[in-house]
Amino acid sequence: MMASAKQLRALLADPSKIIVCPGVYDGLTARIALNAGFECLYMTGAGTTMSRLGMPDLGVATLNDMRENAGMIAGLNRKIPLIADADTGYGGALMVGRTTHQYIQAGVAAFHLEDQVVNKRCGHLRNKEIVDEEVYLSRIRAAVNARAEADADIVIIARTDALQSLGFDSAVSRLKAAIAIGADVAFLEGFTSKEEGRKVCQELAPTPVLLNMVAGGVTPAFTVQEAQDVGFRIIIFPGFALGPVFKSVVLAAKQLKETGSVEESDAKAEAESSPKALFMAVGLKEAMEFDVAAGGTMYANGV
């Protein structure tokens, strides 16, 4: 089977294509996105931090938290490449190198590295602090060198958060410098007008540019078609699962608290989330078939 980075590079090689990546953060949300037929997934760092640690996206998740989650998600379906958040790379050049090696070993197809300070925050919050350009470039260079050393591929996405404090031209110039030393894809975080979106794609062409579509964030809403028309080649939706999960669980909590029951309003809705229906969504049938094929008898008569 093709290595995951190679699969992603094949998608990137088709200029008529925009790669649509729903943001997932655990096994269930990843399976739901895989079952829906997406050709690439995005592992959100914000979602990983919230779901695994119960904490906000403030640079709390470590390399171990992120790599473990990414490896689990990437392993669910090796035919579908995973783009994973790698924040700042989790330290100096040596740490960025380790992150690169470990993401490659975890089967991650691509990762993004940014220029915020290690005590970072979500790119759509105010008062972000960024590192000097040389420090940023040393992170990118560390990733490029570690990839060469590993003799294995991973797509390096250079993200900059410099727009908020330094303005458009300086942010784009950081991206150009990152591309010049080996980054494959550019990611201008938190731009605030559609015009800026169009301009960044134009200025960086032919390098593919990623659009981060955060619902309720600072970037205006683009549909997939609009993003493609403007020139973006990858679009990630970090809140694709987080928003719906958050809203429904808040409602369910309210219902349980107020009525003392978790019963659904109708039998059909109830059946759709029965234990068996949920397990089917995460591979129950395949797991039973695997066991039977190996000569197991536990599931031969079903569950």
Ligand SMILES: C[C@](O)(C(=O)O)[C@H](CC(=O)O)C(=O)O
């Ligand atoms: C892309 C991002 O880094 C993420 O963790 O998914 C976040 C998204 C978010 O906080 O909703 C970001 O900094 O934009």
